[in-house]
Amino acid sequence: MSTVRDQTGLAFMKWHGAGNDFVIFDSRGRDAVTTEALARRLGNRHRGVGFDQLAEIRDSDTADVELDFWNSDGSRAGACGNATRCVARYLFDESGRDALTIRTERGVLEARLIDGDVHVNMGQPQTMWDEVPLSKPMDTEHLPLDGDPMAVGMGNPHAVFFVDDVSAVDVAERGRAVEFDPLFPQRTNVEFAEVRARDEIRMRVWERGTGITLACGSGACATAVAAATRGLTERSVRMEVDGGWLALDWRDDGVWMTGPTAHVFDAVLTEAFLESL
Numbered sequence: 001m002s003t004v005r006d007q008t009g010l011a012f013m014k015w016h017g018a019g020n021d022f023v024i025f026d027s028r029g030r031d032a033v034t035t036e037a038l039a040r041r042l043g044n045r046h047r048g049v050g051f052d053q054l055a056e057i058r059d060s061d062t063a064d065v066e067l068d069f070w071n072s073d074g075s076r077a078g079a080c081g082n083a084t085r086c087v088a089r090y091l092f093d094e095s096g097r098d099a100l101t102i103r104t105e106r107g108v109l110e111a112r113l114i115d116g117d118v119h120v121n122m123g124q125p126q127t128m129w130d131e132v133p134l135s136k137p138m139d140t141e142h143l144p145l146d147g148d149p150m151a152v153g154m155g156n157p158h159a160v161f162f163v164d165d166v167s168a169v170d171v172a173e174r175g176r177a178v179e180f181d182p183l184f185p186q187r188t189n190v191e192f193a194e195v196r197a198r199d200e201i202r203m204r205v206w207e208r209g210t211g212i213t214l215a216c217g218s219g220a221c222a223t224a225v226a227a228a229t230r231g232l233t234e235r236s237v238r239m240e241v242d243g244g245w246l247a248l249d250w251r252d253d254g255v256w257m258t259g260p261t262a263h264v265f266d267a268v269l270t271e272a273f274l275e276s277l
């Protein structure tokens, strides 16, 4: 009986990119399934599946697919670089193509498969205070907070702190405090970066709506932009995060990111789970 019910449930995939983990729904050819309640329950690692972000693939008229993102607290995220790379990998594997377009809340992103690696153009950084957004006009390069962070928008808000020793930072305590600082009307993701060389950064992250994660693609882009803007690095850097390595290249057409992707398993949410929401 329960097996029959399970087979009529809702299929999903589990992926991760450098340890940033995702539940992915492929909703092409059907109505969207994600609600805030589903995202919050599914994001719970005890009562659901657990994820850093939930991504839902949908049909698009203007790109190959459309992608929507949720955090594990049920809030929406305007960008998610690592999930975008995972979805691009899934679509490249499925189609045999080597280029595609993905519409996200901030616009159409381009993904390319080059020598087996998935590269995504995360777009140009947003550096005006109202684009990030911040609560009032100010210099986004130097926010009036302890630690002199820089604010960068990548379709979602980021506050990037440069520190001497990232392993000495209490990421949870400082991250949570900055996420909810009134400077950020939509809260913010928070990155702590240690510049090791002109082409290498070590970064740890506190994600809005999720907490500490092992990697954050848009946060890696924001960190690379902040480091280059402050003259600390070149525009092309390698970045070590808690879950591995990412590569960032801030070019004239946007910030390109590449890094690992892994398809972990496919499974089905039971009807009983869906009915309990």
Ligand SMILES: N[C@H](CCC[C@H](N)C(=O)O)C(=O)O
Pocket (backbone or CB within 6 Å): 020, 052, 053, 071, 076, 077, 078, 079, 080, 081, 082, 083, 156, 157, 189, 207, 208, 209, 210, 215, 216, 217, 218, 219
């Ligand atoms: N992990 C994601 C970012 C999630 C950002 C989200 N926490 C937000 O509320 O903006 C990434 O790879 O870009």
